[in-house]
Amino acid sequence: MRKKMLWGILIVGVIGGVFAYHKYTKIMAPNVPDTLENNMVYIPTNSSFSDVVEALYTNYQIIDTVSFREVSEMMKYKKSIMRAGRYKITPSWSNRALIGHLRAGNQEPIKLVLTHGWLLEDVAEKAAQFIEADSTDLVQLFYNEDYIKKSGYTTETLMSLFIPNTYELYWNTDERAFFERMVTEHERFWNTNDRLSKAEKLGMTPTEVYTLASIVEREISKDSEKKRVAGLYLNRIKIGMKLDADPTAKFATRDFKATRILYKHIRFESPYNTYLHKGLPPGPISMASIKSIDAVLDSEKHNFYYMCVDPDKPGYHLFAESITEHNRNARRYHRWLDNLEKRKKQQP
CATH class of the missing domain: 3.30.1490 (Dna Ligase; domain 1)
Incomplete structure (x- = not known):
């Protein structure tokens, strides 16, 4: 009897061990x-x-x-x-x-990179590449006047919220969480490097600074010229002179691929067209880089009111204080441009 009990205990133990091992491996x-x-x-x-x-x-x-x-x-x-x-x-x-x-929800963060888009739709498309929020949902939120006005924006000024940079956040960020994060980052940006007081000294709001910076961003490819060009536009604003900025005509017509600004561009009626209307447009015409924003805040002090592409250094500009000097520079540039087009036509 005792022997049978021992065998029973042994069998139960073996079965229990097998079960425990099986559970352990799972x-x-x-x-x-x-x-x-x-x-x-x-x-x-x-x-x-x-x-x-x-x-x-x-x-x-x-x-x-x-x-x-x-x-x-x-x-x-x-x-x-x-x-x-x-x-x-x-x-x-x-x-x-x-x-x-x-x-435990131990997510791996993503790095969302915002770069220079022309439209709010471009911002939505870029952000949607990194986070769960769909670009359509983002666009709908961006154009939801009741929602964005709580943070002090309109659809015309909302682009000034977005500072091109790299942001770390979680993939499952929805459209509202993304918006609120951008509000936080915007406030952090303007509260560093004395930016708010610099804007105040210019007599401008952060949105106005950003709007001018967006024009500088699309007008100038060389960072070394941005402060000078920003100073030029500020000079024009001070005397009530139209900005006559090519990028604003591009934005007004949505002809973003135009390489030359034609009569149809500069005569297109839009509050964004600075060939027709004095002062700044109603809001940014593009995202503006940090360098362009800081170029406005730290703009050069000079007496230039005119600029023209330098034919001897394409990508750079010739600056002038008077219309007479500017017209001479413009004639040089147009001769160079005409010769360039002739050479292209002569190529087989």
Whole structure:
């Protein structure tokens, strides 16, 4: 009898050991492949648990879905709506390590790069390449007057919110979270390097500085000339002279690819066309780089009112104080341009 009891205990122990080992392997044995072609998993907002499993499996990021499901139940990871985000996965992770990582929401941040677009739609398209928010949702928010006016903007001035830079945030950022982050970054930008007081000394608001900077941005390709050109435009504003800025005519007509500004551009009726209207346009005509914004804030003090492309140094400009001097420079430039076009026509 005693011998039978010992055998029974032994059998139960063996069975229990096998069961425990099986359970241990489900939890602790590697379930992520030891090599990964893609070590990032994206879990969209409102994903179900099945969506998560499918994403991991179809991306070859887990080997066994059955054990993953079982351990998820044990670790209370499974929910009706799963935690969204972009997560970095390590090769050879166990179910426990992987689930613990996802459950804790340990997201891998992304670096969102904003560059120089002409329109709010360009900002939306660029941002949507990095975050979960769709470009359509971003555009709808940008043109939602009731929403953006709470932060002091209109659709005409909203471009001044966006400072071209690299921002670290999470992939599952929606359109409103993105907007609020840009508001925070905008305030941080203007509260550094004495920018607000510099704008005040110019008698301008940050939005007005940005608007002028957007013109400088699209007018000048050489950073070394930006402060001089900003000073030139400020001189024109002071005496009530029209800015006559080519980029504003491009923006007004939406002819962004134009290489020469023609009569049809400068006569196009729009409050943005500074060939027709004095002062600054109603808002920015483009995103403005930090260098262009600072060029306005630290603009050169001089007596130049006119500028023309330098035919001897394409990309640079000749500056003049008088219309007579400017007309001489302009004739040189147009002769050079005409000769250039003739040479192009003569080429086979």
